[in-house]
Amino acid sequence: MADPQDIPQHDVIIIGAGPAALSAAIYTTREDIETVLFERGVVGGLAAVTDKIDNYPGFADGVEGLKLSEELRKQAERFGAVIELGEVTAIHDEGKLKRLETTSGDMLARAVLIATGSDYKKIGVPGEQQYYARGVHYCATCDGAFYRDKRLVVVGGGNSAIQETIFLTRFASHIDLLVRSTIKASDILQHELEEFVKQGKVTVHLGTTTDEIVGEEKFVTKVIGTKDSKKVDFPTDGVFVFVGLEPNSQFLKPSPIKLDDIGFVMTDQHLHTSIRGVFAAGDIRSGATMQIASAAGEGATAALKIREYLEDRSHPVQN
Secondary structure, X not given: OOOHHHOOEEEEEEEOOOHHHXXXXXXXXXXXXXXXXXXXXXXXXXXXXXXXXXXXXXXXXXXXXXXXXXXXXXXXXXXXXXXXXXXXXXXXXXXXXXXXXXOOOOEEEEEEEEOOOEEEXXXXXXXXXXXXXXXEEOOHHHHHHHHOOOEEEEEOOOHHHHHHHHHHXXXXXXXXEXXXXXXXXXXXXXXXXXXXXXXXXXXXEOOEEEEEEEEEOOEEEEEXXXXXXXEEEEEOOEEEEOOOEEEOOHHHOOOOOOEOOOOOEOOOOOOEOOOOOEXXXXXXXXXXXOOHHHHHHHHHHHHHHHHHHHHOOOOOOOO
């Protein structure tokens, strides 16, 4: 390990550069707290790859996800935040300072914010990646309104799949719900779904696999599935996949930072993790609402808590 005196040191290192991370950086840098963000993918996270966001406050006509992400980035950088394209691979608690292993070498920080977000689980079939954001979606509230009076296919059978299917009935003319085995959603949600089945808005296909998403140029045209060992075509204008979220917490395993059973970071009411001086905000946090607006709010809250932590000279420091 390098001599600590030779390792770059920062006030705050934020892991991630999505809405929670960028919002936190806006607040910390405005308080003259030197801040560096590490982003391994796209600045803006999942928001940046969302075609249009209609439920973020302040945009009456909605806003493109990429534009919102770019504005957040510019705002954070205007106050002095530095965004590094790289990856943090481990966090070590060294008492007063935290040592982060990164693709740019080791770095020290007085405080750390984990804001790596989550990613949608993929079904891994041909056409899924090819038509992503061009007919294949993972967020009904983000993209459902684009399919007014259109046919849709929804893949999944858990609570989120049923909730999103019910939401999509506001827009779609008809929805084919493809469930690999049986519906595992709560009884209440199943009763709600049954009403839309009776109305002819939704057709449930149990024991049906999703094998391929087919399109023409930039548009999805159908989903090919298998039911009772027979191939079945489902004509559609769009596909919504709801088979769960995966937290971007792989770099924390193994780690003294406590995770829940799924892998989301556990925090207290002050967004503090199990390591003092390490915080978490946004979609990576256990119990998060998985909305861009709430992620931004949590980022601001985390920044204020970090400021309080840095100003608190009374907390015990282990050397």
